[in-house]
Amino acid sequence: MSKSSDNTRNKILVATWHLMEENQGQGVRMSDIAKRAGVSRQAVYLHFANRTDLIIATIAYVDQQKGLGERMASFNAASDGLHLLDQLVEVWGDYMPEIAGISRAMLSTRNSDADMAAAWNKTMGCLKAACRKVITALESDGLLAKNWTTETAVDLSATLLSFQNWEQLTSEYGWSGEHYKTTIKTVLIRALTVN
Amino acid sequence: MSKSSDNTRNKILVATWHLMEENQGQGVRMSDIAKRAGVSRQAVYLHFANRTDLIIATIAYVDQQKGLGERMASFNAASDGLHLLDQLVEVWGDYMPEIAGISRAMLSTRNSDADMAAAWNKTMGCLKAACRKVITALESDGLLAKNWTTETAVDLSATLLSFQNWEQLTSEYGWSGEHYKTTIKTVLIRALTVN
DNA sequence: CTTTTGTTTTACATTGTGTCAATCGATATG
DNA sequence: CATATCGATTGACACAATGTAAAACAAAAG
Numbered sequence: 244m245s246k247s248s249d250n251t252r253n254k255i256l257v258a259t260w261h262l263m264e265e266n267q268g269q270g271v272r273m274s275d276i277a278k279r280a281g282v283s284r285q286a287v288y289l290h291f292a293n294r295t296d297l298i299i300a301t302i303a304y305v306d307q308q309k310g311l312g313e314r315m316a317s318f319n320a321a322s323d324g325l326h327l328l329d330q331l332v333e334v335w336g337d338y339m340p341e342i343a344g345i346s347r348a349m350l351s352t353r354n355s356d357a358d359m360a361a362a363w364n365k366t367m368g369c370l371k372a373a374c375r376k377v378i379t380a381l382e383s384d385g386l387l388a389k390n391w392t393t394e395t396a397v398d399l400s401a402t403l404l405s406f407q408n409w410e411q412l413t414s415e416y417g418w419s420g421e422h423y424k425t426t427i428k429t430v431l432i433r434a435l436t437v438n
Numbered sequence: 439m440s441k442s443s444d445n446t447r448n449k450i451l452v453a454t455w456h457l458m459e460e461n462q463g464q465g466v467r468m469s470d471i472a473k474r475a476g477v478s479r480q481a482v483y484l485h486f487a488n489r490t491d492l493i494i495a496t497i498a499y500v501d502q503q504k505g506l507g508e509r510m511a512s513f514n515a516a517s518d519g520l521h522l523l524d525q526l527v528e529v530w531g532d533y534m535p536e537i538a539g540i541s542r543a544m545l546s547t548r549n550s551d552a553d554m555a556a557a558w559n560k561t562m563g564c565l566k567a568a569c570r571k572v573i574t575a576l577e578s579d580g581l582l583a584k585n586w587t588t589e590t591a592v593d594l595s596a597t598l599l600s601f602q603n604w605e606q607l608t609s610e611y612g613w614s615g616e617h618y619k620t621t622i623k624t625v626l627i628r629a630l631t632v633n
Numbered sequence: 634c635t636t637t638t639g640t641t642t643t644a645c646a647t648t649g650t651g652t653c654a655a656t657c658g659a660t661a662t663g
Numbered sequence: 664c665a666t667a668t669c670g671a672t673t674g675a676c677a678c679a680a681t682g683t684a685a686a687a688c689a690a691a692a693g
Contacts, residue, residue, distance in 0.1 A: 248669085248670060248671095251670080251671080268549075269549055269550060270550070272648095272649065272650090273649080273650070273651090274649085282671075282672090283671065283672050283673075285651095285652090285671080285672070285673080286670080286671055286672075288650095288651070288652080289670075289671075292651095293650080293651070294650075294651090347549065350549075351546065351549040351550070354463075354464055354542065354545075354546040355464060355465070355546070390624060395613075395617075395621065398607060398611040398613070399607075399621065399625065402603050402606050402607055402611075403598070405602070405603070405606065407600070407602045407603075408597050408600070408602075408603065411597050411600065412593060412594075412597055416593040416597075418590075418593070422590075426590065426594065429585060429629070430594065430625075430629040433628045433629050434624070434625040434628050434629055443638085443639065443640095446639080446640085467679090467680065467681090468680080468681070468682090469680085477640075477641090478640070478641055478642075480640080480641070480642080480682095480683090481639080481640060481641075483681095483682070483683085484639075484640075488681080488682070489680095489681075489682095634693100635692100635693085636691105636692085636693075637690100637691085637692080637693090638689100638690090638691085638692100639688105639689095639690090639691105640687105640688085640689085640690105641686100641687080641688075641689100642685100642686085642687080642688095643684105643685090643686090643687105644683100644684085644685090644686105645682105645683080645684080645685105646681105646682085646683075646684100647680100647681085647682080647683100648679100648680090648681090649678105649679095649680100650677105650678085650679090651676105651677085651678085652675100652676080652677075652678100653674105653675085653676080653677100654673100654674095654675090654676105655672105655673085655674095655675105656671105656672080656673080656674105657670105657671085657672075657673095658669100658670095658671090658672100659668100659669090659670090659671105660667105660668085660669085660670105661666100661667090661668080661669100662665100662666085662667080662668095663664100663665085663666080663667090
């Protein structure tokens with residue numbers, strides 16, 4: 244693929260990203276994206292098979308641009324379970340607001356689109372893997388309360404940390420990002436650990 | 439409004455309800471509903487202004503048919519905070535699976551439809567009111583942990599009990615209804631109450 | 634018998650996604 | 664220089680689903 248083609252592809256990805264964030268992931272049409280990117284609507288279909296494909300490529304692009312990998316590296320640095328938990332909530336709690344628009348777009352179409360559902364589950368698998376790391380660390384520290392299995396504790400953590408919950412607490416109930424993070428930490432610690 | 443008109447209206451509501459439950463609230467078209475009700479598609483528009491209006495009427499109809507009011511009465515019978523909490527999770531946890539289809543339909547359109555969003559918020563206001571009753575009871579029992587205000591505790595309870603969380607834990611992570619209820623009770627008690 | 638009411642039938646407008654074919658301009662390659 | 668090739672443009676079109684409009688019709692009520 245030539246250089247100019249890659250350029251156009253990137254312009255489309257950036258346009259999608261920005262439009263999604265500006266409009267909270269709603270009411271963004273393919274023609275809007277094309278206009279913003281400065282190309283024809285049909286050019287978009289030369290680079291992406293359909294709307295779902297474009298959005299999935301966009302979230303991957305954003306993850307890479309935002310350096311989700313590096314942020315997760317700082318998460319990996321912690322040793323004991325409680326530190327890991329703290330770091331996970333910090334990193335994840337700071338990341339969600341940065342991808343709110345595109346995430347909403349994914350959520351609102353995943354019900355009617357199997358590919359989108361799969362892409363979303365992949366992202367959530369990422370979160371679940373991080374949760375599993377926290378839980379197993381808590382377990383080997385002897386801190387996981389005895390009513391939990393590893394799996395149920397992971398399920399609950401991932402659910403509590405879900406994008407939908409973050410959105411409800413912050414944007415609907417008006418919690419600040421800091422309040423969200425400290426409260427979720429407290430709830431997780433009280434729910435999962437002994438005493 | 440005449441008797442035959444009411445009859446048709448009911449047939450449409452029942453058809454909507456059943457189709458939504460059968461199809462998990464997805465891919466149900468106005469023409470499908472009309473066919474199931476045994477009327478013309480246009481007849482549906484004689485009784486309901488649009489799709490959103492129909493779905494909102496359906497959830498109200500189902501709430502009434504299922505006797506949500508009566509079930510909530512048993513919830514009101516409890517006196518102390520811990521009993522109220524137990525009853526709320528029982529009633530709500532048993533109710534959600536019965537309205538799963540229509541609830542999904544509401545959720546998937548609320549992003550693009552302000553009326554639907556308002557209707558959904560009304561339902562959630564119902565849950566929040568119940569949560570508030572639990573929290574204030576816990577408070578007057580002296581059981582609410584001191585890091586919570588009434589409002590933040592209500593927000594967290596309503597979020598933890600949200601339909602989306604129930605759906606994720608049961609249908610995605612395979613929790614049984616009983617496991618959901620007992621686990622959520624435990625988490626709420628540990629998170630909200632002292633010791 | 635006539636009017637009203639609920640419904641049917643047919644047709645059409647609209648919106649947004651996705652496809653197709655012809656064309657155009659620049660850039661390599663012989 | 665001539666000519667393929669490639670990316671993009673243009674304009675047209677198919678399609679699905681919602682919603683609207685008008686004319687006809689059947690049954691019940693006055």
